[in-house]
Amino acid sequence: xxxxxxxxxxxxxxxxxxxxxxxxxxxxLTENEVTFDVAKRLGHLLxxxxxxxxxxxxxxxxxxxxxxxxxxxxxxxxxxLFVSVHCNAATTPSAHGVEVWHGGxxxxxxxxxxxxxxxxxxxxxxxxxxxxxxxxPLASRGVKQGTFAVLRNxxxxxxxxxxxxxxxxxxxxxLREATVRQQFAQAIADGIxxxxxxxxx
Numbered sequence: 001x002x003x004x005x006x007x008x009x010x011x012x013x014x015x016x017x018x019x020x021x022x023x024x025x026x027x028x029l030t031e032n033e034v035t036f037d038v039a040k041r042l043g044h045l046l047x048x049x050x051x052x053x054x055x056x057x058x059x060x061x062x063x064x065x066x067x068x069x070x071x072x073x074x075x076x077x078x079x080x081l082f083v084s085v086h087c088n089a090a091t092t093p094s095a096h097g098v099e100v101w102h103g104g105x106x107x108x109x110x111x112x113x114x115x116x117x118x119x120x121x122x123x124x125x126x127x128x129x130x131x132x133x134x135x136x137p138l139a140s141r142g143v144k145q146g147t148f149a150v151l152r153n154x155x156x157x158x159x160x161x162x163x164x165x166x167x168x169x170x171x172x173x174x175l176r177e178a179t180v181r182q183q184f185a186q187a188i189a190d191g192i193x194x195x196x197x198x199x200x201x
Contacts, residue, residue, distance in 0.1 A: 003081070003196050006074035007043055007055035008067065008150060009035035010086035020066075023089030025172035031087040034166065034175045039085050041185035049193050054079060067150055075155045081111060081192065082158035084150045087166040087175060096168045097139035098123075101160040103151035112143045112159045115191030119163075122187045130183040136174060138164060161188060 011022030011032040022031025043053045054077055055070070067084075074082050088099070100116045102108035122128040123138045141162075151158045163184050164171040174180045192198070 002050055002052050003198060004052040004054065004077070004079040005046055005081045005083060005192065006070070006077065006079045007039045007046075007053055008070040008074075008082065008084040009039035009055075010084060011035065023087060023166050025166040025175070026093070026169050027172060029166060029172050029176055031089070031166055034087050034163070034181065035085045038163070038181050038185050038188075041182055042083070042085070042188055045185055045189035046192065049189065049198055051192070051198060071150055071153045075153075079156055080196075082150065082154045082156055083188065083192070084148075084158070084160040085188070086160060086162050087164060088162040089165060089167040091167075093168055095165050096171055097141040098164055099141035099144055099162045101144050101146040101148065101151060101162070103147075103154065103158050104145050105157050108151075108157035108159055109143065109145070111157060111192060111195040114195040115159065115161060115188050116140060116143055118187040118191035118194065119184070122183055122190070128183045128186070130179045130186060132179070136180070138171075138174075 009032065011020045020032065024030050039055065046053050098119055100112040102112040120140050123136045126135050146160065148160055151160060164175055166172050166175055
């Protein structure tokens with residue numbers, strides 16, 4: 001039986017039913033615009049590795065699932081891993097970097113560590129296949145244990161990836177780039193494959 005991963009782009013439709021753009025960058029880029037795009041790219045990359053993916057984002061024109069619905073669907077489907085994709089934000093524009101959160105299980109911490117290692121290698125280590133030789137000074141803020149709803153209420157290992165700070169002008173600029181979004185998707189996919197020892201393209 002193949003690995004099954006549920007993909008949850010941060011924000012989209014709030015629990016009240018209203019559109020939830022998430023954090024908004026200095027020039028107006030919205031978090032959900034980025035997370036929805038990265039999640040769709042991630043889905044394609046995981047499937048190319050032979051990993052089954054679930055999540056409303058893959059076939060919908062836009063994300064119409066709130067976090068409670070996503071958690072409920074993932075639990076009902078008994079998936080092996082839940083991945084929530086986000087952009088970080090802070091009141092201080094200088095806040096920067098990437099961090100990966102997990103819910104506390106050994107399995108989730110292993111995946112979180114593998115994903116962060118891949119992001120670091122591919123963005124700052126010059127191994128990014130989509131960056132055409134570019135390296136981005138994306139600081140690692142580490143792997144952290146948290147109690148976010150998507151980590152607390154899921155019945156399987158779950159991680160939450162904070163790709164970069166959309167509130168930081170430089171990082172918002174990176175998040176606008178299609179190649180950077182593709183590289184984030186690739187790094188997350190590669191980290192998941194590393195953690196589960198999946199061989200693929």
